[in-house]
Amino acid sequence: MAATATPGTQIVAPKPCISASHRVSRSRIPYFGHEPKVSFQTKLRSLSFISATQPFPKSNGCDLLNSERHVIKAMSGSSDKQPLPGLPVDLRGKRAFIAGVADDNGYGWAIAKSLAAAGAEILVGTWVPALNIFETSLRRGKFDESRVLPDGSLMEITKVYPLDAVYDCPEDVPEDIKTNKRYAGSSNWTVKEVAETVKQDFGTIDILVHSLANGPEVTKPLLETSRYGYLAAISASSYSFVSLLKYFIPIMNPGGATISLTYIASEKIIPGYGGGMSSAKSALESDTRVLAFEAGRKHNIRVNTISAGPLRSRAAKAIGFIDMMIDYSLENAPLQKELTAEEVGNAAAFLASPLASAITGAVVYVDNGLNAMGVGVDSPVFRDLDIPKSNKS
Numbered sequence: 001m002a003a004t005a006t007p008g009t010q011i012v013a014p015k016p017c018i019s020a021s022h023r024v025s026r027s028r029i030p031y032f033g034h035e036p037k038v039s040f041q042t043k044l045r046s047l048s049f050i051s052a053t054q055p056f057p058k059s060n061g062c063d064l065l066n067s068e069r070h071v072i073k074a075m076s077g078s079s080d081k082q083p084l085p086g087l088p089v090d091l092r093g094k095r096a097f098i099a100g101v102a103d104d105n106g107y108g109w110a111i112a113k114s115l116a117a118a119g120a121e122i123l124v125g126t127w128v129p130a131l132n133i134f135e136t137s138l139r140r141g142k143f144d145e146s147r148v149l150p151d152g153s154l155m156e157i158t159k160v161y162p163l164d165a166v167y168d169c170p171e172d173v174p175e176d177i178k179t180n181k182r183y184a185g186s187s188n189w190t191v192k193e194v195a196e197t198v199k200q201d202f203g204t205i206d207i208l209v210h211s212l213a214n215g216p217e218v219t220k221p222l223l224e225t226s227r228y229g230y231l232a233a234i235s236a237s238s239y240s241f242v243s244l245l246k247y248f249i250p251i252m253n254p255g256g257a258t259i260s261l262t263y264i265a266s267e268k269i270i271p272g273y274g275g276g277m278s279s280a281k282s283a284l285e286s287d288t289r290v291l292a293f294e295a296g297r298k299h300n301i302r303v304n305t306i307s308a309g310p311l312r313s314r315a316a317k318a319i320g321f322i323d324m325m326i327d328y329s330l331e332n333a334p335l336q337k338e339l340t341a342e343e344v345g346n347a348a349a350f351l352a353s354p355l356a357s358a359i360t361g362a363v364v365y366v367d368n369g370l371n372a373m374g375v376g377v378d379s380p381v382f383r384d385l386d387i388p389k390s391n392k393s
């Protein structure tokens with residue numbers, strides 16, 4: 001089991017048994033459609049209002065049998081799953097694992113929210129050095145404002161797993177990382193171990209999201225990038241996706257979907273996006289096609305990547321020129337508006353849903369159309385051209 005606490009809760013238990021903070025709206029009751037292999041006790045423990053160290057409350061007049069009946073109903077999928085009107089992105093009964101969530105500013109968080117809004121149960125994988133602060137912030141309610149879903153309920157994260165996607169299994173972890181104090185207190189965080197723990201906890205998942213990247217020399221031009229920096233960028237930003245699929249596909253239900261995040265620097269020159277990160281994104285896109293074939297044929301799993309426009313995330317701010325890229329997009333993209341993380345989240349929810357059942361091996365651009373431009377129309381050479389400006393009404 002992962003050595004982390006489980007923030008949030010998913011189940012509506014009978015009122016006398018839980019505090020108000022544990023109550024969630026009816027729309028957040030999960031459907032455990034595919035997981036009968038897990039024991040009832042394990043399921044109870046995995047539900048976050050009962051932590052692994054806290055026994056199920058027996059005092060204060062709780063009707064335990066009633067509670068159990070209630071939980072069993074939620075887990076059995078026998079809840080009244082009514083068809084929604086229209087053509088909705090309906091992910092009720094699906095479980096998603098999102099790798100690369102460590103705050104509420106990035107694409108991973110936005111994708112988690114959109115998947116949750118569509119009804120999916122949310123598990124996240126958080127980089128070990130960022131785990132403590134993320135869990136503490138979650139617990140203290142620092143993210144509560146950004147947890148609000150369109151229906152007014154709060155996004156619930158059923159479990160946070162420590163993860164370092166640069167390591168596949170314990171044998172790969174070097175001594176200096178094993179003894180690093182930022183890793184002390186966490187265990188089972190290599191990709192293989194996380195997949196095994198998710199399997200123990202929940203049996204299966206339906207959606208896998210890779211929203212992580214790292215390039216230690218990203219601020220250096222490619223010509224000045226070391227072999228170490230280049231390979232580290234590929235390892236953290238590209239191979240990590242291959243590794244996640246390798247270990248998670250065996251616990252994914254057929255018909256499932258996987259999504260990663262890429263950037264236009266994979267195919268066009270973006271000065272400033274260095275350190276081998278452009279190469280890493282090219283590899284990620286190429287792998288998306290090959291993995292789509294392999295995962296599609298063998299497991300009926302779809303593999304897509306979203307080429308997202310610029311967002312002021314923590315990782316992007318570290319590169320140092322994100323505001324320039326946002327300004328450039330505002331000036332030059334067909335749609336003259338700032339891209340929101342939610343727009344990428346919603347595209348991911350669509351791609352993960354049955355509505356996208358024939359889409360695989362694709363690079364899907366969610367960037368206000370910037371990728372389609374052949375020139376930057378804000379260049380002074382175009383000053384005499386009558387270029388339409390958006391009507392920002």
Ligand SMILES: NC(=O)c1ccc[n+]([C@@H]2O[C@H](COP(=O)([O-])OP(=O)(O)OC[C@H]3O[C@@H](n4cnc5c(N)ncnc54)[C@H](O)[C@@H]3O)[C@@H](O)[C@H]2O)c1
Pocket residue numbers: 099100101102103105106107108126127128130163164165166210211212213214236261262263264307308309310311312313314315316
């Ligand atoms: N922000 C942008 O402008 C932009 C544009 C296009 C694509 N993207 C891509 O979106 C994805 C998410 O990035 P973001 O910009 O939302 O920033 P972010 O900081 O929210 O996400 C990056 C995450 O990667 C995690 N991470 C780093 N190394 C890791 C490792 N070894 N194991 C596990 N997790 C690790 C970090 O802790 C962080 O949570 C990345 O793939 C990024 O390249 C971002």
